[in-house]
Amino acid sequence: MFFESKRDSKHYYHEGDNNCLPHFHRSVEFLYVTKGKKQVFINGESQWLTANQLLVCPPYTLHSYLQSHGEQIAATVSADFCVEFEQFCRIQTPQTFIVDDTDGEMLRLIRQIKTACNRTYLRGTVNCLLGLYQSKVTFLPRANLGEKALIVRIAEYIHENYAENITLESLSKQFGYSRNYFSALFKKFFQTGVTQYINSVRVQRSVKLLRNQKVSSVYAAVGFQSPQQYFLNFKRFYGCTPKEYLSETRCVSLK
Numbered sequence: 001m002f003f004e005s006k007r008d009s010k011h012y013y014h015e016g017d018n019n020c021l022p023h024f025h026r027s028v029e030f031l032y033v034t035k036g037k038k039q040v041f042i043n044g045e046s047q048w049l050t051a052n053q054l055l056v057c058p059p060y061t062l063h064s065y066l067q068s069h070g071e072q073i074a075a076t077v078s079a080d081f082c083v084e085f086e087q088f089c090r091i092q093t094p095q096t097f098i099v100d101d102t103d104g105e106m107l108r109l110i111r112q113i114k115t116a117c118n119r120t121y122l123r124g125t126v127n128c129l130l131g132l133y134q135s136k137v138t139f140l141p142r143a144n145l146g147e148k149a150l151i152v153r154i155a156e157y158i159h160e161n162y163a164e165n166i167t168l169e170s171l172s173k174q175f176g177y178s179r180n181y182f183s184a185l186f187k188k189f190f191q192t193g194v195t196q197y198i199n200s201v202r203v204q205r206s207v208k209l210l211r212n213q214k215v216s217s218v219y220a221a222v223g224f225q226s227p228q229q230y231f232l233n234f235k236r237f238y239g240c241t242p243k244e245y246l247s248e249t250r251c252v253s254l255k
Contacts, residue, residue, distance in 0.1 A: 016071060022190050028057065028076070032073040033052070041063060054110070056130070061097070064191065077122070081123045081126050092142065158198060158201055166198060199237075202222040206230070
């Protein structure tokens, strides 16, 4: 799970088969299934969306999507465009994050996010969409958020210290839990082991450095002990070598 701070300053819209690793951010995220079905994880729980269903992820909701053979629209909008909804979600929590769109109104609105011609239009569109969502869902007062708050703290700690020699043992000690309890809690929310997640954070953070530095200096800067370890994890995360990745992104930027 990544704390995606960049999502809080930029809007995002994509149509196709959307997938992502566990992450959270202040922005509100929408996922609308237009074809097939989609498995998602919300706060560590697995759920399925089918065609004409919308998933709404309020600010700081932990979520991830698995690859599928269907089609979806994914959109992320800064919470600054829906402040009232953000404030409401601080004290209320939805019984479900998924709603049916029987008349197609939500699909029309989510597509308008892409074509909104100005900030006022976008703000109105997003709030109409969230207003429809709130009218279809029962909200309850927030219960004990201790476990979720802990997960957010862990994610932020890794985000800030990924280049250091952090391990399952050091993390469990840092947060005051036994190794076994910490490992089980981590896997429940992140859907992966501690070491695998830390390495995925390191790989992700290395991409920006690769554009200006040699691999021989990048791997150590993000916390890997050897170039071999870096190459193995980079290919596991991106499906290609660092050189291939840079070549592909350069080609895309030239189109």
